[in-house]
Amino acid sequence: MRIFPAIDLRGGQVVRLYQGDYGQETVYGTDPCAYAREFINAGARYLHVVDLDGARDGTMANFDSIAAIAKQGGLYIEVGGGVRTEERICQYLDLGVGRCILGTVAVKDFDFTARMARKYGDQIAVGVDARDGYVAVNGWKELSQEKGVDFCRRLRDAGVKTVIYTDISRDGAGRGTNLEIYRELVTIDGLEITASGGVSTLEELRELERTGVAAAILGKALYTGRLDLRTVIDEMEG
Numbered sequence: 001m002r003i004f005p006a007i008d009l010r011g012g013q014v015v016r017l018y019q020g021d022y023g024q025e026t027v028y029g030t031d032p033c034a035y036a037r038e039f040i041n042a043g044a045r046y047l048h049v050v051d052l053d054g055a056r057d058g059t060m061a062n063f064d065s066i067a068a069i070a071k072q073g074g075l076y077i078e079v080g081g082g083v084r085t086e087e088r089i090c091q092y093l094d095l096g097v098g099r100c101i102l103g104t105v106a107v108k109d110f111d112f113t114a115r116m117a118r119k120y121g122d123q124i125a126v127g128v129d130a131r132d133g134y135v136a137v138n139g140w141k142e143l144s145q146e147k148g149v150d151f152c153r154r155l156r157d158a159g160v161k162t163v164i165y166t167d168i169s170r171d172g173a174g175r176g177t178n179l180e181i182y183r184e185l186v187t188i189d190g191l192e193i194t195a196s197g198g199v200s201t202l203e204e205l206r207e208l209e210r211t212g213v214a215a216a217i218l219g220k221a222l223y224t225g226r227l228d229l230r231t232v233i234d235e236m237e238g
Helices: 031-039 050-058 064-073 086-095 104-108 110-123 148-157 179-184 202-211 229-234
Strands: 002-010 013-018 021-029 047-049 076-080 099-102 126-130 134-137 142-146 161-169 192-198 213-218
Touching: 002 031, 002 050, 002 064, 002 110, 002 126, 013 031, 031 047, 031 064, 031 086, 031 202, 047 050, 047 064, 050 110, 050 161, 064 076, 064 213, 086 104, 086 213, 099 110, 099 142, 104 126, 104 134, 110 126, 126 148, 126 179, 148 161, 148 179, 161 179, 179 192, 179 202, 202 229
Parallel strands: 002 047, 002 213, 047 076, 076 099, 099 126, 126 161, 161 192, 192 213
Antiparallel strands: 002 013, 013 021, 126 134, 134 142
8 A cells, every 4th residue: 555644735834724624724834845854764655745725726825835845856746736727737747746636626627637637647636525425625615416436436437547535524633534435435446546534543554455445645643643654654565
């Protein structure tokens, strides 16, 4: 299983939100590059970066921070948050980012998402963020009318290879991840699933791996010290 430590950016700072609530933010640092180096020193090969400003309003407020992380090298980086045009996809790929994550636009403009998946292949993933089983968009503020699992099947049929699935109610809450939803998602043939939101113990990671989940994103559990990144990587990627 691949392990992606997460850096969530807001106003250039490293932050974590509680259940996607921009009003419940904890700032962990002002130097994203320093966190990336710490992850590398712990053995990380992958990095998940989210531009929270971009996710909410479509701006590129954190582009310079992401460019600086990419310039350091040493990590396969996937970036999400406000990636809603092909121009922005190209801007990130030109930085050396390995994969762009489409979120809101995947719901709002499914045809665009299908075209990008066909054109860029593995350089495109879709972030499916669900609340009460339904897909949420625009920084998790709005709920769509489509169930997350059904949407994942549609994405697979359109040529998307990787889905990063987040149960919003578990994100940043320290209550563990939603193992049941991942057991259902891995039955969608041809779709690689990344677990995100609430992963907080090694046993959960072991169970996700046994289930067939390909990768996991670690956020708050790393920042609070609940999980040790080196220990996780040694066991899950070693």
